Amino acid sequence: MTGFEALYPFLYPSADEPPGGDDAREREVFAEVRRSTRDKVAEIAALRARVLATYADEVVGCAGAMAAAFAAGGRLFSFGNGGSSTDAQAVAEMFSAPGDPGAGLPAIALTADVAVLTALSNDVSFEVVFARPLAASGRPGDIALGLSTSGNSANVLRGFAEARRQGMVTVGLAGYDGGRMAEVDTVDHLFVMPSSSVHRIQEAQTTVYQVLGELTLRALAGGPR
């Protein structure tokens, strides 16, 4: 039995077929699929609650540090692989194209520049695709925000190492137990989503970076609460 079969045993014919033939089986599959959706929704709700309980103070501290960095003229660079590359772009968009068109901040997703990514991958190695642009453009007081569901992406870790060398504020989002990202000492603000589902990890990471963005913009808007 594959992992997927174990998750969805109702898909696979067994000795105890429900009476009523194909129509009954079809109804059963729909019922199981609906139940599966509700289970996943309950999982992400519980994971978000756990992340808040663990990291509420760290979220506030990190948003304050990011606001201070932006206020001092810092820029944000975001990076990640696969689905996390799209999160990196959403992070950059959140700051550079916020609801208030006048409140845009300098934020760049390193994943959006295909010319740089392919040049470095072709000429050097995929491991340096984030570190090299940070070495070229990063300045002390900038922000590096990297995402890796496993915490083990070599190019993301190299990016943090370079960002630390540059004196940047580093923000890391990981999953599972944090992987290598939790072992290295190059991440100032680390958020680990305690789940073994890549999908739930990405969903909780989305909440964390969007709350960080919202609070950072709120802090920068200044004034009384």
Added chain:
Amino acid sequence: MIRELTRTDAEEAFGRRTVATTALADEAEHIADACHAMAARFSRGGRLITFGNGAAAADAAHLAVEFVHPVIMGKRALPAVSLVTDPATLTGIARRSGFEDTFAAQLRAHARPDDIAVGISADGACVNVARALGEAHDRGLLTVALVGGDGGAVAALARERPPARVDHLLSARSSDPYVVKEMHVTMYHVLWELAHVFLERQGRAS
């Protein structure tokens, strides 16, 4: 002057997700129906085509990579492409025929009747997304929309009678675009997983 943040700011922000998350479970039936229809399209050679603006552009790219390179080992790769990743094409269309024609123009060039169009819009008000979904439906594609808020122009396509030009409307119950995005991420993760469930079942039945 930077405003001092407190723990309450984080708690209040996280707390704003709760209602929409609970409501997401109520979409289970619509999600199941959409997955069933998507699986039927894939099994007859259809491809997934995704699009959205701003943060939803990132989601469109994310949804496509879910299908092309599944995170669960052993799941087959399925044909999927997002229309948001080529700035030369996007800006070319915007310059030539206006921003409202982005996505629709790409669909006219690429889409085949068996394909699936997924449009993502946090408030449903994106004119180019609505236009592309309408264009897709007129060409025979299955149309799926992920929206929030009041659903805007996109949801209006689902209410048209007859026939509605959005076949499957999946709504996040929030008007906060950040919260809507998070509900959408869960929705499309589930769309991917459960489309595979139906696809495997259909594969076994044939």
